[in-house]
Amino acid sequence: MTLVFLALLILLIGLVVRSTVNKPNIVLKVLIHSLGGIVGLWLLNFFLSILGFSIPINFFTIIIVGLLGFPGVLTLSILQLLGI
DSSP, X not given: OHHHXXXXXXXXXXXXXXXXXXXXXXXXXXXXHHHHHHHHHHHHHHHHHHHTOOOOOOXXXXXXXXXXXXXXXXXXXXXXXXXX
């Protein structure tokens, strides 16, 4: 699973570089927003696992975070830390 998220991170970096070189269209912006949320979820879960916490990553959380982007990652982590 980590390799999948690592591949998404590499794809995200490539898309960000492409959007800085060319004028990005709406599809590219939405794709960057969604991948940023998903990769952010993975990175935050990795850093929280060092502290002993964990966010359950399943299909539902990936879809929600993909729609909300990185603010969704922050919201899910706060809810997880509050125990909700």
